[in-house]
Amino acid sequence: MNSKPNIAFVRDHMDAAMPPPSSEVGALGWMRRNLFSSVSNTILTLLVVYVAYLIIPGSLEWSIFNAVWEGTDRLACATTQQGGELPVGWHAACWPYVIAYSKLFIYGRYPDPELWRVNLVLVMFFAGLVPLLMPSVGGKRVNLIFMLGIFPVLALVLLSGGNFEFGQSFWEKYAIFSLAVLVAVFLYMRATENSAMGAVKSTAIGLAIFAAVILFISADFGLVSIETPLWGGFVMTLVIAVTGIVVSLPLGIILALGRRSQMPAVRLFSVIFIEFWRGVPLITVLFMSSVMLPLFLPDGVSFDKLLRALIGVALFSTAYMAEVIRGGMQAIPKGQYEGAMAVGLSYWQSMRMIILPQALKIVIPGIVNTFIGLFKDTTLVSIIGLLDFLGMIVLSHSDPKWATPVQALTSYLFCALVFFIFCFSMGRYSIFMENRLNTGHR
Amino acid sequence: MKKAIVSAALGVAALGLAASGAVAGTLDDVKAKGFVQCGVSQGLAGFSNPDDKGNWTGIDVDLCRALGAAIFGDSTKVKYTPLSAKERFTALQSGEIDVLSRNTTWTATRDTSLGLNFAGVNYYDGQGFMVRKELGIKSALELSGASICTNTGTTTELNVADYFRANKMEYEIVAFEKADEVVSAYDSGRCDVYTTDQSGLYSQRLKLTNPGDHIVLPEIISKEPLGPVVRQGDDQWFNLVKWTHFAMVNAEEMGITSANVDEKKGGDDPAIKRVLGTEGAFGEALGVGNDWAYNIIKQVGNYSESFERNVGPKTPLAIARGVNALWSDGGLQYAPPIR
Structure with missing residues (x-):
């Protein structure tokens, strides 16, 4: 290109772009754009900074810098006025108390030599849950069967010790029941469709799996039996929350479908169920289950208290879940239903392949909202004497060994932290799933 | 998956059903199941609260442990059910627990209209x-x-x-x-x-x-007399709970402690011999072994030991004996003699 004709001025290269003004880039530019873009924004920013200045240093000082970290009893966290060593006026967190109680806060009164069983359940739970939540990991089907089918049974046997007694009469009744169900299915299917044997076969497999599960939990694995009054702490919170979540989602879907069903009996049942459970406060449900139910049962018959609470919490959250899902189904345009019918899908096929995938995607925030609410509502079980995480913390306040003015505040701070971590993670995961499933309809 | 949950529910339900027997005689039921089911508070310092190891301690808990010692000769054969103030009486009426030892005030209404009996006063509060x-x-x-x-x-x-x-x-x-x-x-x-x-x-x-x-x-x-409560209409069990408390008070009066009980057992004081079961058959009359009081004192201690260990001046609570001293020291704790 060096033998170009000599023209007075031809620009043969572009000037490099000028750097943007320093007020528009870097931290300064970001702040100008985001924090001080207008007068009102500037005022708000300054206000927030001032409030943060008021709160944050004090909280950090209270919870970390001035806090006590080592000690064996209340004297470690007591001022000279209270019989300890710390200067008068000291008021900060007392962490050795939380550390000394950490085993009780997490496992409750579960016996020490058997703690490995709880740990194993926790490991299985997280090992099964994490790959299930990560879209990039394969084997979802196997994973789901493990988490929803195998894990609950294993967890039940490990936590309680298994070896449940069923007795002769249970098996006799179960055999009669199975036979009746099989005959009923056979007669019904023969009247409506041709492939009666197929339906009978799958029903038989279902009944056999159920019997196998019963056999499994009634088998003696040599594990020491641990009754539910010994369960407690965060493990109990997880047991209640996970049971509630696992039960409420499928049952909620069924009830939501039922409420929109064309069959009046099904619709009426769903409406009554949902409205009843939504109409009563959870505290009332728990109270009825723990105080009233034993009075109605015949003398000497008593259900496990934890089981009663579990059923109450699960049914309660099912009603809420059903309404959340019904909301999603109502947001689906009518054309989707008609389209599904037009291509010849049956009711169940159109629900499974067309309606529910879209409806559930829409209501992810609502579902997670219900989960988070349920997770926090588990703390209500402490009013019926079940010692969940918060119940255990409140119980520990009565120990004179650690009684100081800061005892309760420290434990509540710890409780808030743990709950925040779990609820915040659930919230973030829901946002992640929303973005991943976003197909651009919005 | 739903099946698994249903089965889990059935399993636990079956366990619950299997664990509870008829309410013929509480003592027989307790002996059959091998432990005393004791209703306690949801945490009250000195009376019933778990320590940082999860073990229940307190005056009310000591009474439950004494029952375990009297019946089985083993004070650890007790299971605790923490109860809120609202559900405590229902739990006892429905047979969920065998004895309620939960800082419960003895009042006329509770004694007469709830189908319950108060088996003594193990702490006079106010x-x-x-x-x-x-x-x-x-x-x-x-x-x-x-x-x-x-x-x-x-x-x-x-x-x-x-x-x-x-x-x-x-x-x-x-x-x-x-x-x-x-x-x-x-x-x-x-x-x-x-x-x-x-x-x-x-x-x-x-x-x-x-x-x-x-x-x-x-x-x-x-006046807040706090004591253990049992179901009305089961006199054998009522007697046993009542005399478990009396045994601890009598032991204090006679100077029998968990430390010297073996030594005292060999002595010749007839009153002490009757308490410790080397003379007479007072345990049999209660439906337990004759060494019932010996086991209580050996494993739990007398009333004074229980008081000092849980609420006394050497504990953080530092409560003086006051009205809870023995009658001979100007207090209200008085036990009928074992004879």
């Missing part, structure tokens, strides 16, 4: 007042016009109303749901007086910024 020293108040009669912090929904509020009305004094109630809130409200100066059962005042005092600045006034404005 409602008291705590005030700041700087106010210079020496008696509750000087409290006219005071604002009073207390818990909601308990008899303490009613007792205060009665007391102030009877003495023609003005007052203002500031009530909170939880004991922790009451203490911090009193500590921060929102009210002049803190009132609850006196044993509670001592344990809550530990949570004040400067315990030395506060005094407990001498007046007791209500």
